[in-house]
Amino acid sequence: MVYAMSDIHGCYEKYMTLMEGLELKDDDMLYILGDIVDRGDGGIQVIMDVLKRKNVCCLRGNHEHDALMFLAEYAMPGGSGESDSLFAEFEPWLTDGGISTYNAFLALDDRDKRRVLYFLRQMPIHKEMTAGGKVFHLSHTIASKSRMIHPEKCKLHDYLWGEPDYEDVYFKDRIMVTGHTPTAFIDEAYRGRIWKGNNHIALDCGAVFGNPLGCICLDTMEEIYADEKNIMRIGMKDR
Template structure:
């Protein structure tokens, strides 16, 4: 039986699009699916997507900048209020909360607060497993999977020397080929926003970059899956505005 490897990025709470896309690629238990960050925030059901991923041992989750923000804030908010936690509400934590709020935290917080304490801890445990990047080889082709990056790029710089911010916040430089023999698959920047992209809103390939965030949570956007074995692209139906639930 042929085994396939797929990548999806920037699901952003779009549970229905995620399920539709899983159906479309007919993901088998023996296949591997890398989810390259930004599962949470913006769209309606971030926690529901996380819980679905938790049921799937063949999903390998990588962190996005939104998971970084959510982790910091949820770990803080989930602690019991004590003298100590009030004292730790320093300007830096207030700033973290504000930045997260500006970046679409509402749906994540809303679903998270509806969970019982045990379910909350399961979510926090799961988020703590998310890796910063992953290197894989499929059919002899090397890939680097990373949400954004690489801030402070230098050709000889070892990957483990990049900071979380450089990997998860800095937009990829699609004009620069980072590695001659490695294809870099990233999300973070909706392909609608890549300059001179002939196919905005679809997977973008140039200079050994494969950009797969097709703006699922935005009007006119879609969720994309990239098959590392075949280079095939799969898309959810176009994003529809959903009713508020």
């Protein structure tokens, strides 16, 4: 089975509850579509857990991108040191939850710091894969349809900060799977739930804003939700 989730944003307990409920088998695959880090306190813990697992693939979100730029430059031995200008440049990231990742990173030993930076650096930007006979395009976010129908012209920015048109079908033969935009912003009735429609699947349930962390099985369209302690499954007939 192939699973996808997104926007853990440091919610380590919800992530662990979900992972215990999923019980990934050797031939299962879990894609995490970015924004593992920032806001909540446990983003680095989630990365350390992912590093122990073989069948989890993490795509880059805008928060990983900023974290990598800042941490590699500032928080490593031989970096630029206490630079006020760097702090000023990354002030939007630090105040949008980056400070919790920065503090957790500083607490790591040098070996783990290097492992985390390597992890952040190698994160793919987007993936296309097949599950249950359907083709899925996975990325943290996507830009408007008019840009995405020319993937050869798309830039990194489109996949990290793009604003999808969820009312538009981008491709008849593939489903665009994204995080980044909390589903309550697409339809308030879907607060805390995965949103599906128009060949889109939107995964960001807003876990860090008090909602469950959502995960979808792309083979069966089963939805799995976790809070800090409990797991809830919404069956396949709910497609």
